Amino acid sequence: MKRLLAVCLLFAALPARAQEPTNAAALRQGDVPDARKSPRVVAILPVRSHDVAVADLFAPDAPRQSDWTPAIEAQLVALLRDSPLVQAMSPGDVRRALAQDLTLQPLQQLGQQRYRQGLQQYLSLATDSATQTLQLAVEMGRSGFQDVIDPKLLADAQVMLGVCLLDRGEPAKAHIALRDAFAAQPDRRFRSNFFAPAVNVELAKAFVDWQETSDLTRPYGDHRRLHALAERLGADGLVYATVRSTPEGPELWLAIFDARRRVVDSELRVPMRESAAKVDAFVSRWLACLPVAETAADPTTIRRDDGVRLDMSGGYALYLKQPTRQNFQSVGFSIGIAHEFRTGIEWFGRVNMYTSLSDPYQDLLHSFNSVRAIGGLGFTFRKGPLRLYARPGLDAHFLGDFVATTDPDCKFFGTDHPLCDKASVVDLQQRLLFGLNLAIGASVHIGRNFFVQVQGSSSLYFLPFGSTDKLNYPTGGDVGLGYAF
């Protein structure tokens, strides 16, 4: 009685709730279009400058050409910081973030320690040991992104490694080490009397080689390294630039690396004198073409795995045991419902409706329609948008008329015709079969609360005893679309 009263009160309250006036002044989350968007983090890496001429390589006090680096960095920072839904990291922020990264610090410190140790070994004429130690220092420096934080420290180690290799009589390897030093610190210059003349010659050769052949569009390495760097910084994109001297004047290369897609999204090559306007347009264009930022967690829109999942599917089934000489196929559709009441465990229910297609010999005299109800407990495994499940359950199969024969006269003239051999007619009197069903499937979350589902299943009927020998083992698949409430 109390329950009845509660139900009546609920129904009485429903219209009142429906007519409840909405508060026009109240601002809901849906009224703010960007409320659920999260900003994209874009890191600006230190701009590389290639403005050192070969003639100035051993003239550290020679006046440098105009240093464009600070201006470009400032322009990029200003552009990105003024953009909505972009969280810009300046080159200084990048250096600080990497220097304070607790997982990188040991590498950076060990790299510096190895460098000092290698230097001591070299000065002690232990060239072999120094070479090995300096190689370690270089590897650790690169792994610790020392070329981003303070490129001079890494370049020092690489130059000393090159010097050691020269002393060991390995000029080819020394050339590579010296070339890598310029890649880490392109504007490096040396005092002419610091190294032996032979080393200076090799430095000049390496510098020229690097200037001629280096890939200016990849100042910080390949895509894999850029992706690792972006992951360290928690950045969605990396902006990096290189300024180099050309006969026509300084030129700017600017590139934007998309960390999610692991590709260089945009590139710009422009003379420095036109860079101010073109960089602005380039960055604006890139920002305009950015896909909508990922929505932040919102209980009204995120996928709810603990909700009820409803799906509708098209299905196909085949009876592995049937009285016709050739297989007959069945097609239909199904409706399923499932609820994951505990992580990894769900209850489910499913109704399938099938109608048969004619078998090749038309032994099945007319279409065979049936309805299956399946229910049970399922086990689920989820990884990202993919959800796998296995569903053992009970199967109740309601059969329509099933009449089959192998006598062509029965098919042609009808089962009542005198020519028809009645003994050849199989009429499945059993109208209900019970058994076990096992379904294995997967669903992929495709957006909002929708998902696509694919499953295969098979049943084994054993009840009523002795009545499952003519039609059994329906096996098939379903493909459909679902919604998680």
Add this chain to the structure above:
Amino acid sequence: MIHRTWPTLTLVFGLGLAACTTGPDVDGVWHAAAPAKGANNSLLFSATEPQTPLGVELIIGAYGPDVAGLMRYYRSGQFDLARSPLPPRKECECAFLHEAKVDATGRVTFLLDACVPGRSWDAPLELRGELTLMDDGRLVGTVAVDDPGQPSGTVALSFVRVGTTATADPVILDCQHPATLADGNTASGL
């Protein structure tokens, strides 16, 4: 690209069709005008009007290798539902096919056990039919006496498909009791 794609698509489509096809399609309603011969050694001619071509209708239902059906005779090669001043001869206007089969090459074999037009007596006669589905869609072959105790006879027949059993009037399957016209003659006029 298209030149490469079309043959592949055709092959896939063809294989799909081949997978669905169970053999030569002999199902349908077939008409043949048997040669009108009044010679004693002939079969299937009108005894009352020996020079008039006799209409022979073959109705075949094919189910894989199995075949069912009947053969009906018309008074003329025009397959007219004619009225005749003569009383109907129900016994000889129609015969069921027995032990009928079709093989993968389109060869249809069957037995008939009934009287046939042109004979002077109505006793059942055993006939054996062997017809083959030709490339041009005709069903060509012979029907011959297969009864050692009876005079031999053979008739060559060439059938043309005029319809399908699915769309045919169900009354044509009624061999025993064909539709009767107002004056008492049968539909086939025999």
